[in-house]
Amino acid sequence: MSPTPAAGSPVHPAPAAPRPLHATGPATAGLSKLRALESEAIHVMREVAAELERPALLFSGGKDSIVLLRLAEKAFRPGRFPFPLLHVDTGHNFDEVLEFRDRRAAELGERLIVAQVQDTIDQGRVADGYDPARPGSSRNQQQTQTLLDAIEEHGFDACFGGARRDEERARAKERIMSFRDDFGGWDPKNQRPELWNLYNGRLRQGENVRVFPISNWTELDVWQYIAEERLELPSIYFAHEREVVRRNGMLYAVSPFLQPQEGETVETLSVRYRTVGDLTITGAVESTATTLEQVVTEIAATRVTERGETRADDRVSEAAMEDRKAQGYF
């Protein structure tokens, strides 16, 4: 049942060789797109670190938050990060991603806080949305409560997240600094205007803010940045052989949390993941791309959005993301 990497295929990018300095062109000639976006994100992170009391960086082991970690290094090294890393673990994550999460945090020498959705359920604060007998069920809703609990327990007033405006149309309207009320809710009709690069980080009592430094990046920008920076990714982002079932037009990994239903056939296919969420809701794409360059080429040629292709949670309704954000979702 456990996934097996395709024999002989390198699932990790090669170890980083000494890299040439990126700014080989004259500064006065202007920055490339990626370097302009990078600079904007670094600026956002430093502003938040300077103006808010207790930020945290939401790190899931997914590609977008991996980029955030590199940006934090660029913003604050050789100092420590002025914030811990926080992961809301539903208990249904890919083992490869959890292993990567822990290792990356250790390599960086930064503190990682893991908030378990299971604990929230055990404390009776939410009912488990996941029911093995109900295909398609997940803990997607419950992680919101665990996140809000963690924010309260640790007194976080700002959480950096890797969300991008190109992901989904509700996100397209969200500010870089997105304020949330006591219940974590987002009110799209009442957002602070965001002018120039001047961010107003002042909070009302009970408010906290989600900060999205890579708001202006596209999926392809993220992949190209990973390639250019030679960032390591969890192995599931690269093609590997895995037991999957086809369900509602998506390929789901067979796991203890997702068993084949009657009439479903288990196939072993070469797949990779385009996004990383719970095993119960994240679909794989068929692929033989085993290197970053091959993945970037496939992404550049794709005809379907990443959320449309691989996230069951966004296919529920046209406004699925909007509804979840109003309730405090990331």
Place this chain on the structure above:
Amino acid sequence: MSTPDPGPTAAATSTADGTAAAGGGTATAPAAEASSVLRADLLRVATAGSVDDGKSTLIGRLLYDSKQVLADQLEQVEAASVRRHGEGAVDLSLLTDGLRAEREQGITIDVAYRYFTTGDRSFILADTPGHVQYTRNMVTGASTADLVIVLVDARQGVIEQTRRHTFIASLLGVRHVTFAVNKMDLVDWDEDVFRAIETETTRISAQLGIPDIHVIPISALQGTNVVDRGSTPAWYPDDAAHPTLLGHLQTVEVSTDRNLTDLRFPVQWVVRPGEGAADVNGERWSPDELHDYRGYAGQVAGGVLRPGDEVQVLPSGVRSRIARIETLDGELPEAAAPQSVTVHLEDDVDVSRGDVLVGADEDAAALCRREIEADVCWMSDRPLRTGQRLLVKHTTVTTVAKVDAVLDRLDLHTLEREDAPDGLDLNAIGRVRIRLKRPLVADPYLRDRTTGAFILIDEGTNDTVGGGMIR
């Protein structure tokens, strides 16, 4: 229609004092081995126009014809088109519908951002809706824009709204304005109609001092001259002098817009790792180096930083020299806006967040201002009045401010300045004199869009209630 690639030779335009490079006008050319997509540069565009001008259709057309709409997005829009209009052509305006509240009410709530890439250039498009809160939204969208597209309905010609949009673009220091004369199909591509609009928009732009304008006839609905040429008439032939809208966006030169003359480096964050950070840094820094490490992190706002340059720290006026410019990727021989870097000074001087490094020969007294006059766009339901206390956030400084006087208010219909005895209402723009508790290192906005801009914050609600451009 692609930007000429100057290649590695662009290095030759960099000069010793950095001033000549400002006029050099070379395009971006980073590492030579980078792929063509990595070499793409970025153009930030804001669109201005109301629903009736066909703005949503235009943006939908830009995304659709440039092949940026993916299959599942298109399926959603096709389904929605059928629900709303019955079977027939796809309603491209639905591509930009964001929130359910908007779809239900058929309105647009707020600034939305779209992303697309064609050829060597990527675009961030701020889509600013046209009715309620118009001024606030357009000011927000235009504040970060290199270029504004002002939509003109060919049937109506230049109307009050056209003048207002052009004015706001000029107020926000946008140097490139493109007038997209839409619905040309509805006037049978009548050249006289287009020429009249061209003459009038050119006249208004000259009056407002906008340096670079283009007037381009299109039909967003039929897709003529937006991305694809389609069949334009003989008076708008298929040649380089008559670009499509996208062709123009792909080639417009903005790299000379940055101020490369006046050094401005607002300090955001002081990097002081201490010995305790040794375990997070690998081999690059020794514990000894970390002990003494003191770097000033920030984003360059203007001018060019180079090691060896003498600088003043304002407002204190202390002088030192730049020892080195660091990034995670190594030291840099120079840095210019909008690079985020960490600067080290030769002397152990007192520098903290909110200080600004400027050139040695600058007039410190003139730069540090406790009183400013600015054009303010007011964004709160409660009016701005003389005597009001507010917070000003300017670069990395937030300070208490008092409104000394509301000097005038713009009539947004006539664009005439008039007395403002009642202050400024929501969405009003006017000239305001403000006194500051802490001096700001400020430039006229039209000289530097970073050190000339500020936001106003209400201390009671913490809301952002206005944006200002220093005179």
